[in-house]
Amino acid sequence: MSYHWNWSVFLQPAPSGDATYLDWMLSGLQVTVALSLAAWAMALILGALIGVLRTVPGKSIGRGAAAYVEVFRNIPLLAQLFIWYFVLPEILPGGTEFKQLNPMAQQFVAAMVCLGFFTSARVAEQVRAGIESLPRGQRAAALALGLTTPQTYRYVLLPMAFRIIVPPLTSEFLNIFKNSCVCSTIGLLELTAQGRQLVDYTAQPYESFIAVTLLYMAINAVVMLLMRELEKRARVPGHIGSR
Amino acid sequence: MYEYDWSSIPGALPFLAHGMRVSLEITAVAIVVGIVWGTMLAVLRLSSVKPLAWLAAGYVNLFRSVPLVMVLLWFFLIVPQFLQDLFNLGRATDTRLVSAMVGFALFEAAYYSEIIRAGIHSVGQGQIAAAHALGMTRGQALRLVVLPQAFRNMVPLLLTQAIILFQDTSLVYVSALADFFGAAYKVGERDGRIVELLLFAGAVYFVLCYAASRLVRRLQRRAAA
Numbered sequence: 001m002s003y004h005w006n007w008s009v010f011l012q013p014a015p016s017g018d019a020t021y022l023d024w025m026l027s028g029l030q031v032t033v034a035l036s037l038a039a040w041a042m043a044l045i046l047g048a049l050i051g052v053l054r055t056v057p058g059k060s061i062g063r064g065a066a067a068y069v070e071v072f073r074n075i076p077l078l079a080q081l082f083i084w085y086f087v088l089p090e091i092l093p094g095g096t097e098f099k100q101l102n103p104m105a106q107q108f109v110a111a112m113v114c115l116g117f118f119t120s121a122r123v124a125e126q127v128r129a130g131i132e133s134l135p136r137g138q139r140a141a142a143l144a145l146g147l148t149t150p151q152t153y154r155y156v157l158l159p160m161a162f163r164i165i166v167p168p169l170t171s172e173f174l175n176i177f178k179n180s181c182v183c184s185t186i187g188l189l190e191l192t193a194q195g196r197q198l199v200d201y202t203a204q205p206y207e208s209f210i211a212v213t214l215l216y217m218a219i220n221a222v223v224m225l226l227m228r229e230l231e232k233r234a235r236v237p238g239h240i241g242s243r
Numbered sequence: 244m245y246e247y248d249w250s251s252i253p254g255a256l257p258f259l260a261h262g263m264r265v266s267l268e269i270t271a272v273a274i275v276v277g278i279v280w281g282t283m284l285a286v287l288r289l290s291s292v293k294p295l296a297w298l299a300a301g302y303v304n305l306f307r308s309v310p311l312v313m314v315l316l317w318f319f320l321i322v323p324q325f326l327q328d329l330f331n332l333g334r335a336t337d338t339r340l341v342s343a344m345v346g347f348a349l350f351e352a353a354y355y356s357e358i359i360r361a362g363i364h365s366v367g368q369g370q371i372a373a374a375h376a377l378g379m380t381r382g383q384a385l386r387l388v389v390l391p392q393a394f395r396n397m398v399p400l401l402l403t404q405a406i407i408l409f410q411d412t413s414l415v416y417v418s419a420l421a422d423f424f425g426a427a428y429k430v431g432e433r434d435g436r437i438v439e440l441l442l443f444a445g446a447v448y449f450v451l452c453y454a455a456s457r458l459v460r461r462l463q464r465r466a467a468a
Binding site: 003091180181182205212 | 321411428448
């Protein structure tokens with residue numbers, strides 16, 4: 001095999017402006033992290049809401065929330081992304097305004113909304129599981145004390161449920177970083193896309209791919225360490241899930 | 244207001260059906276190879292030979308920390324070239340389908356092995372002790388006592404993973420291989436009807452995956468009863 005290894009390729013100036021290829025990689029990393037964090041915030045808020053709605057008394061609300069979860073869980077992420085990016089701006093009011101944004105903003109917003117909704121369905125399932133894992137007596141006791149249903153959730157059920165579901169949420173949080181690389185398909189210049197661009201410009205595929213792969217592993221490791229710390233603090237003493 | 248025109252779908256059905264076959268083929272190969280290789284990895288991780296256990300754990304953690312798209316790109320762009328250079332094969336051979344199958348199988352094996360490892364742990368310690376007391380070797384206990392029960396406990400999870408895998412096959416789009424999603428996108432692009440074709444593709448995926456997940460749930464309820 002006669003491959004010419006050249007790790008210094010990252011320090012060479014890239015064709016655009018005075019950036020090096022390393023700067024390209026770092027800007028891709030930034031986009032990946034910013035996109036994932038923004039989508040995660042969205043997923044947590046929406047997911048908590050939908051998860052709560054799945055457990056409140058009253059059949060029709062629960063059914064609506066269940067339909068929401070099924071839609072986002074049973075369509076591939078790539079198809080959802082393309083629908084957000086190519087289809088909805090055509091058929092929804094306000095689509096023309098969206099298409100007048102600069103392309104980078106369009107891609108970022110579509111990617112964020114897509115990942116946010118996609119992940120929110122999974123978060124909702126975890127929130128529901130967390131609430132349902134609480135003993136029934138907790139809800140009954142709260143209501144017997146005279147708390148209203150919103151108060152029951154706010155003061156009794158959710159504080160416990162969120163502490164219980166931190167470990168499964170960790171894996172969803174890791175997934176959102178991994179899923180974000182699907183967004184390179186709509187032209188968003190995140191980490192994977194920058195890696196591919198580097199291959200096209202430098203013809204050094206191994207260096208580029210190894211660097212991108214290592215950066216994803218690094219993100220994974222950092223998130224895992226941070227979440228492990230959070231898991232330690234959130235652990236409920238005496239609960240089954242805690243060791 | 245957007246004016247829908249669904250007329251390009253009926254004529255494209257044979258092409259779309261062929262795409263669906265590609266999707267299902269990749270799914271099937273990845274499930275079979277993934278479960279076999281995943282079982283081996285799970286057993287290796289529990290092995291008393293430490294280096295083997297570490298290797299298996301390293302493999303699983305490597306594949307679980309890298310995005311699927313990245314794995315597929317490795318298998319589409321880098322590995323075929325590497326093999327061609329190594330064995331002096333012709334450049335013309337189209338290895339994308341095989342690459343996709345290998346990439347998915349190796350990737351999914353890591354996820355399957357985690358499910359299977361949990362399944363093995365779900366079998367009570369007493370079962371293994373009893374098997375040993377009956378004079379079985381470790382291998383026999385695993386093969387005849389632990390794994391059959393573990394697999395029964397795992398069936399719903401394995402099937403759910405298969406549904407996720409089927410959805411993930413759409414990511415072969417990055418290699419321009421015409422699976423069902425890729426075929427739908429190509430037809431939409433050709434006829435300028437991307438909106439209709441993408442909605443159609445999304446609906447087909449939804450119907451298939453929702454039906455499959457309902458079946459899994461029913462199976463689960465019956466197993467529990």
